[in-house]
Amino acid sequence: MDSGIESLAAILVGLRLSARLRRGAIDEAKERRALKAVAITFFILAAYVTVEAVRSLLGDEEPSTSTVGLVLLAASIVIMPLLAAAKRRVGLALGGDPLILADAAETRICVLLSISTLAGLGLYALTGASWLDPVAALVIAVIAIHEGREAWEGELVEDDDDDDDD
Numbered sequence: 001m002d003s004g005i006e007s008l009a010a011i012l013v014g015l016r017l018s019a020r021l022r023r024g025a026i027d028e029a030k031e032r033r034a035l036k037a038v039a040i041t042f043f044i045l046a047a048y049v050t051v052e053a054v055r056s057l058l059g060d061e062e063p064s065t066s067t068v069g070l071v072l073l074a075a076s077i078v079i080m081p082l083l084a085a086a087k088r089r090v091g092l093a094l095g096g097d098p099l100i101l102a103d104a105a106e107t108r109i110c111v112l113l114s115i116s117t118l119a120g121l122g123l124y125a126l127t128g129a130s131w132l133d134p135v136a137a138l139v140i141a142v143i144a145i146h147e148g149r150e151a152w153e154g155e156l157v158e159d160d161d162d163d164d165d166d
Contacts, residue, residue, distance in 0.1 A: 001048055006110045009041040013103040031099060035154060038102045042148025045109060046141040053134035053141070062130045063121055070121070076114040084108045102151035109147060112140050 016034045020026055055061075084107035091100030120133025 002045055002110055002113050005041050005045045005048065006106050009038045009103050009106045012037050012041075013099055016099055032154075035099050035102060035151060038099065038106065039148045039151035042102075042106060042109070042144045042151060045106070046144035046148065049113070049137045049141040049144065053137040056134040056137075057131060060130065063124050063133055065121055070118070073114050073118045073121075077111065077118065080107055080111040080114065084111060098151070098154045102147075105147045105151065109140065109144050112143065113137070116140055 012034050016031060019030065084104050087100055087104035087107060091097045091104055094100060116136035116139075117133060120136055123132045124130055
């Protein structure tokens with residue numbers, strides 16, 4: 001589900017970039033609407049992750065694994081950071097394009113979800129503590145809300161390292 005939400009954001013960005021190429025200019029109103037739509041995907045992602053985490057915590061569910069799932073998680077942890085970095089580079093090369101930077105941020109959230117899921121499964125195998133993964137997911141939901149707010153406000157243009165300058 002989280003990958004589907006991230007894919008929706010990427011589709012929105014792709015449609016806007018395609019429209020820019022066709023028209024040769026940026027329609028500011030449509031760009032703002034697209035950025036708000038991408039911001040909403042952050043909030044949807046946060047809601048989904050929160051519901052699943054709470055359901056898991058209240059149901060005292062034990063995580064399940066499969067070889068295919070573990071391979072996909074591992075591949076995601078390797079490939080998705082590269083994709084997020086590439087998206088960010090493109091966004092910065094286009095003058096700090098907030099739409100592309102928001103998409104890069106959403107990809108980073110998906111990386112965090114993959115890392116926390118794989119770590120949660122590993123820690124569960126070692127400790128039997130089934131609550132670790134849902135608690136990590138709740139932390140990631142808070143990060144998604146923060147990134148969604150920044151996308152909504154169009155504040156994703158500065159480098160991550162420059163956040164202290166505000």
